[in-house]
Amino acid sequence: SVKPQTPETIIVEVREKVGLITLNRPKNLNALNRQLSVETMDALRAFDRDPQIGAIVITGSLRAFAAGADIEEMAEKNFTEFYMDDFLGEWDGMSKISKPVIAAVGGYALGGGCELAMMCDFIIAAEDAQFGQPEIKLGILPGIGGTQRLTRSVGKALAMDLCLTGRNISAQEAKDAGLVARVVPKEELLQVALEAAHTIAGYNAPAVKMAKAAVNAALETTLGEGLRQERLYFQASFATEGQKEGMNAFVKKRAPVFRNR
Numbered sequence: 057s058v059k060p061q062t063p064e065t066i067i068v069e070v071r072e073k074v075g076l077i078t079l080n081r082p083k084n085l086n087a088l089n090r091q092l093s094v095e096t097m098d099a100l101r102a103f104d105r106d107p108q109i110g111a112i113v114i115t116g117s118l119r120a121f122a123a124g125a126d127i128e129e130m131a132e133k134n135f136t137e138f139y140m141d142d143f144l145g146e147w148d149g150m151s152k153i154s155k156p157v158i159a160a161v162g163g164y165a166l167g168g169g170c171e172l173a174m175m176c177d178f179i180i181a182a183e184d185a186q187f188g189q190p191e192i193k194l195g196i197l198p199g200i201g202g203t204q205r206l207t208r209s210v211g212k213a214l215a216m217d218l219c220l221t222g223r224n225i226s227a228q229e230a231k232d233a234g235l236v237a238r239v240v241p242k243e244e245l246l247q248v249a250l251e252a253a254h255t256i257a258g259y260n261a262p263a264v265k266m267a268k269a270a271v272n273a274a275l276e277t278t279l280g281e282g283l284r285q286e287r288l289y290f291q292a293s294f295a296t297e298g299q300k301e302g303m304n305a306f307v308k309k310r311a312p313v314f315r316n317r
C-alpha cells in the first residue's frame with residue numbers, strides 16, 4: 057500500500073473534534089502552489105472521512121492567510137499545460153467536503169487566497185486582514201471562483217470594483233459587504249475560529265451536515281427548489297438520534313450530549 061506522505065506545505069493538527077490546517081509556506085506568504093493545493097485537499101478529505109472530526113479550520117499566518125496562486129510557478133506556463141494538467145482543478149474538491157470549514161484569515165487574502173477563503177463555509181477575519189482579487193494587475197483574472205463567489209457574496213458593484221481595479225478591502229469593509237462573518241482582534245483570531253469550530257463539532261453531526269448542504273442549496277438553485285430541499289432535510293433530521301437527544305434534553309432542562317452520528 058502507498059504510505060501517506062507527511063505534508064510539507066501545511067501543518068495538520070487535531071484539536072479535540074476539530075481538524076486544523078495551517079498553510080505553511082511563510083517565505084512565499086502561503087502562495088498556493090500545486091503541492092500546497094494537493095496537500096490541503098488531501099487533509100480536508102481525510103478530516104471529512106474521520107468520524108471523530110466535526111468541523112475544520114483553515115488558517116495561515118497573521119501576515120498572510122495566502123497571497124494568491126504561486127506566481128513563480130505560473131509565470132512561464134502556457135494554456136496547453138494548464139489545460140492538460142487541469143491547473144487549479146484540485147480545488148474543485150472543496151465543494152465535496154461535507155463538514156463545515158471555517159477560514160481564519162489574518163493579513164493578506166489575495167487572489168487565490170481570497171478565493172480559498174470564499175470556498176470555506178464562512179470567514180472569521182483579523183482586524184488587519186485584507187481581501188482582494190489583484191489578478192488584473194498581473195494581466196490575468198481570478199481562476200478559482202473569484203468572479204463567481206465574490207459576486208454572489210458581495211454583489212456585482214463591489215465584485216466588479218475589486219476584480220477590475222485590483223484594490224484591496226479591509227476586514228471591516230469585507231464584513232460590511234457580507235464577505236466576512238466576524239472581525240476579531242488578531243491575537244484572538246485562531247482562538248475564536250477554533251471555538252466556533254468546537255461549538256459546531258459539539259452539535260448533532262447529521263444536522264450540521266444537512267444545514268451546510270441546505271444553505272449551499274440557496275446558492276445553487278431556485279428559491280422553490282431550495283425550500284423543498286430544506287423541508288426534506290428538516291424532516292430527515294427527525295430520523296437522527298441527535299434530534300431525540302436535543303429535544304429530550306431541552307424538555308428535561310439538561311444539556312444535550314450529541315454523539316458523532
Ligand code: CAA
Pocket residue numbers: 083084085087088123124125126127128144164166167168169171190191194197198199200202
Ligand atoms: N506567489 C509567489 N510568491 C509570492 C506571492 C505569490 N502570489 N505573493 C508573495 N510572494 C512572495 C514574494 O515574491 C516574496 O518573495 P521573496 O522574499 O523571495 O522576494 C515574499 O512572498 C514576500 O512578499 P513581498 O516581499 O512582496 O511582501 P510585501 O509585504 O512587500 O507585499 C503583497 C505583500 C502585497 C501580498 C505582495 O507580496 C503581493 O502583491 N503579492 C502578490 C499578490 C497577488 O498578485 N496575488 C494573486 C496571484 S494570481 C492568482 O491568485 C490567480 C488565481 O485566481 C488562482
